[in-house]
Amino acid sequence: MTYPIQKTDDQWQAHLQAQGAEPRAFDVTRRAATERPFTGKYEAHWADGSYHCICCGATLFDSGTKFDAGCGWPSFSQAVPGAIREIQDTSHGMVRTETVCAQCGAHLGHVFPDGPTPTGLRYCMNSASLAFEPPAP
Numbered sequence: 001m002t003y004p005i006q007k008t009d010d011q012w013q014a015h016l017q018a019q020g021a022e023p024r025a026f027d028v029t030r031r032a033a034t035e036r037p038f039t040g041k042y043e044a045h046w047a048d049g050s051y052h053c054i055c056c057g058a059t060l061f062d063s064g065t066k067f068d069a070g071c072g073w074p075s076f077s078q079a080v081p082g083a084i085r086e087i088q089d090t091s092h093g094m095v096r097t098e099t100v101c102a103q104c105g106a107h108l109g110h111v112f113p114d115g116p117t118p119t120g121l122r123y124c125m126n127s128a129s130l131a132f133e134p135p136a137p
């Protein structure tokens, strides 16, 4: 699968470091690692603004769709249209739907069909994959 934005692992490492990303951001976004629950910086973060891909800056979620799922990861009921690609993930003996950035293929987390109305979706994300931006003044 190819994405509009392509970098080598070394380039992503350097880019993430330059962005001030968390040390685990590379493993999460490029190796599909999962941060431990209740450890991410956005799990209990409720400011108004938008959430972007830590790798390429694409806008992924609006803070208005974030909700407290109690699962230990930042959760959203809706993604920005077209921002996320869904991939069937059969790792760890489960059938889940992986979510990646449509622009650069960064692993973000998974989406589950147990979210609130109206979408019924729960985008269960890694904080390390996200960069929050407050609204423009």
Ligand SMILES: [Zn+2]
Pocket (backbone or CB within 6 Å): 053, 054, 055, 056, 057, 058, 101, 102, 103, 104, 105, 106
């Ligand atoms: Zn991206």
